[in-house]
Amino acid sequence: QKEVEQDPGPLSVPEGAIVSLNCTYSNSAFQYFMWYRQYSRKGPELLMYTYSSGNKEDGRFTAQVDKSSKYISLFIRDSQPSDSATYLCAMTKGGFKTIFGAGTRLFVKA
């Protein structure tokens, strides 16, 4: 079993929809949780960064962490075709070694 599980999708939604992306993890030592966006043939770019449990909002993006359930989520409001990409969850115990999920491919249809 992988330390971080993420549904690979693909997930297809109409423009304007609310998108929910999720990951589960098995190691309770993880403390820092991140979401990256990766466009085709590009490197990942950081979207959201959260320490421990709670919510964090940045524009159309909201990240949630529930450490008791070992479950993290990313919500995208008013999704746009430009949001079409692969979304990677990632986490670390506080050091430098980051563990990534497999990524969920998202398609937003105009």
Add this chain to the structure above:
Amino acid sequence: GAGVSQSPRYKVAKRGQDVALRCDPISGHVSLFWYQQALGQGPEFLTYFQNEAQLDKSGLPSDRFFAERPEGSVSTLKIQRTQQEDSAVYLCASSPPKWDTQYFGPGTRLTVL
């Protein structure tokens, strides 16, 4: 400003050849990471440098993989006697001294025939 750059962007090697992949981090970034990303998967940690010191190489798949950062800036990932299973995108990332995020390069896509 300039981001993380990697070269070459694409590399085709015959099985058994040695390859060298280069990473130029963002100027002033102390930390440098290498990842391997197989098709349809997330990046997998290979190794980490703080300045010129290689602090963790636990993710390197075999002793055919070797990384160096001799002057604490540019880094090279070398793969000896390449195998087909080495085909992947190799990503480099760097972080500033106060680590809060990693900035990724575009990757080098390695295909071993």
